[in-house]
Amino acid sequence: xxxxxxxxxxxxxxxxxxxxxxxxxxxxxxxxxxxxxxxxxxxxxxxxxxxxxxxxxxxxxxxxxxxxxxxxxxxxxxxxxxxxxxxxxxxxxxxxxxxxxxxxxxxxxxxxxxxxxxxxxxxxxxxxxxxxxxxxxxxxxxxxxxxxxxxxxxxxxxxx
Amino acid sequence: xxxxxxxxxxxxxxxxxxxxxxxxxxxxxxxxxxxxxxxxxxxxxxxxxxxxxxxxxxxxxxxxxxxxxxxxxxxxxxxxxxxxxxxxxxxxxxxxxxxxxxxxxxxxxxxxxxxxxxxxxxxxxxxxxxxxxxxxxxxxxxxxxxxxxxxxxxxxxxxx
DNA sequence: TTAAACTGGACTGAAACGGTACTATTTAAC
DNA sequence: GTTAAATAGTACCGTTTCAGTCCAGTTTAA
Numbered sequence: 001x002x003x004x005x006x007x008x009x010x011x012x013x014x015x016x017x018x019x020x021x022x023x024x025x026x027x028x029x030x031x032x033x034x035x036x037x038x039x040x041x042x043x044x045x046x047x048x049x050x051x052x053x054x055x056x057x058x059x060x061x062x063x064x065x066x067x068x069x070x071x072x073x074x075x076x077x078x079x080x081x082x083x084x085x086x087x088x089x090x091x092x093x094x095x096x097x098x099x100x101x102x103x104x105x106x107x108x109x110x111x112x113x114x115x116x117x118x119x120x121x122x123x124x125x126x127x128x129x130x131x132x133x134x135x136x137x138x139x140x141x142x143x144x145x146x147x148x149x150x151x152x153x154x155x156x157x158x159x160x
Numbered sequence: 161x162x163x164x165x166x167x168x169x170x171x172x173x174x175x176x177x178x179x180x181x182x183x184x185x186x187x188x189x190x191x192x193x194x195x196x197x198x199x200x201x202x203x204x205x206x207x208x209x210x211x212x213x214x215x216x217x218x219x220x221x222x223x224x225x226x227x228x229x230x231x232x233x234x235x236x237x238x239x240x241x242x243x244x245x246x247x248x249x250x251x252x253x254x255x256x257x258x259x260x261x262x263x264x265x266x267x268x269x270x271x272x273x274x275x276x277x278x279x280x281x282x283x284x285x286x287x288x289x290x291x292x293x294x295x296x297x298x299x300x301x302x303x304x305x306x307x308x309x310x311x312x313x314x315x316x317x318x319x320x
Numbered sequence: 321t322t323a324a325a326c327t328g329g330a331c332t333g334a335a336a337c338g339g340t341a342c343t344a345t346t347t348a349a350c
Numbered sequence: 351g352t353t354a355a356a357t358a359g360t361a362c363c364g365t366t367t368c369a370g371t372c373c374a375g376t377t378t379a380a
Contacts (some may be wrong), residue, residue, distance in 0.1 A: 002162060002164065002241060002245060002280065003162075004162065005367095005368065005369080006368085006369065007368080007369065007370090009273070012273075012276075028324090028325065028326090029325080029326080030324090030325085039370075039371085041370070041371055041372075042369080042370065042371085044326080044327095045369095045370085045371090047326085048326080048327065048328080051326090051327090058325095058326065058327090059325090059326085059378090060325070060326050060327085060376075060377045060378065061324075061325060061326075061376090061377045061378025061379060062322090062323065062324040062325055062377085062378060062379045062380075063324080063325080063378080063379055063380085064324080064325045064326060064377080064378075064379090065325075065326085066326085077276055081162060085162060113169075113172075115287060115291065115292070116237055116284070116287055116292075119283040119284060119286065119287055120162065120280050120283050120284065122283065123279040123280055123282065123283040124276070124279060124280065126279070127275060127276060127279055131275065132275070132276075165336095165337065165338080166337085166338065167337080167338070167339090188355090188356070188357090189356080189357080190355095190356085199339075199340085201339070201340055201341075202338080202339065202340085204357085204358095205339085205340090207357085208357080208358065208359080211357090211358090218356095218357060218358090219347090219356090219357085220345075220346045220347065220356070220357050220358080221345090221346045221347025221348060221355075221356060221357075222346085222347055222348045222349075222353095222354065222355040222356055223347080223348055223349085223355080223356080224346080224347075224348090224355080224356045224357060225356075225357085226357085321380100322379105322380085323378100323379095323380090324377100324378090324379090324380105325376100325377080325378085325379100326375105326376080326377075326378100327374100327375075327376070327377095328373105328374090328375080328376100329372105329373090329374090329375105330371105330372085330373085330374105331370105331371085331372080331373100332369105332370090332371085332372105333368105333369095333370095333371105334367105334368085334369085334370105335366105335367085335368080335369095336365105336366085336367075336368085337364105337365085337366075337367085338363105338364095338365085338366095339362105339363090339364090339365100340361105340362085340363090341360105341361085341362080341363105342359105342360085342361085342362100343358100343359085343360085343361105344357105344358075344359080344360100345356100345357080345358070345359095346355100346356080346357075346358090347354100347355090347356085347357100348353105348354095348355090348356100349352105349353085349354090349355105350351100350352085350353085350354105
């Protein structure tokens, strides 16, 4: 399974939450912890990283907090992942930093790895934070007949 | 960094190698080990997994070996990765198996995770093994003027 | 001055991963 | 029929990475 670490997943949750409540100018780590049901230390850690990655701006001191550095539609999922997991590449070979792979000088598929990484990167760059935050709230969704129904933990067939 | 395990990377190397030497009907683990410069036990292990995943067919006994189950253009990179790493999903939540996530009943972005996973999966399904094996051999590539130049460990700007 | 919030770094237990070894089974060739 | 070469299956272990936590420091509104 190609997978993101849990922390990156949580990071996406936090970013999505901030995008949803975009009207609120400042989000404290504590608030986000409660809303996301994630432990405070973890939330705090993630916010720091997202800040350092330039995705958030912070206001220190009491009455401080974090807010999105840009509009949700201007932040791609690729960026968020890159900040939390490093550059998006499927192997060390695909990174721009060289010298990490033993087979480097004669690696048979080095350039092909780039093809793959680029495909994934391109796909993720097209998904924006606004795409994650707007479409469906989990509490109510519209069913096939167009009626609004309360839903818990069930996902519409929209994507599949 | 979204990344594949080293073993998956090696698996791609092996599959690519078999696709390149597609004329040779049978490839032994030993041959592939020499060609790929990968340790024999590792190669052997990978070939077993690729076999079980249905990507290879095997012939046992002396003069045995492995060969591709289908033509290179009919095997996608997504399949290879899925065999070696499990289903392509970015988080446990994105898998069809449920009940793994604590937040499952009220996860705020569960359906959105699927959007992301689907984007990546779609991208990888479009890249076929034949795309990896044919385009450029590392020894010679064509430069901007169309001249064939010997190249070692350098990649053309084709993708970027 | 105080309390609430961010900032930075360090630490630890657990899980995953890479890598290897061993044994059994199959089969072509002599 | 025996042998040697190859696949098939399983089990193991050391290393590394990851998730998660904690603490001490800094900033700033009230």
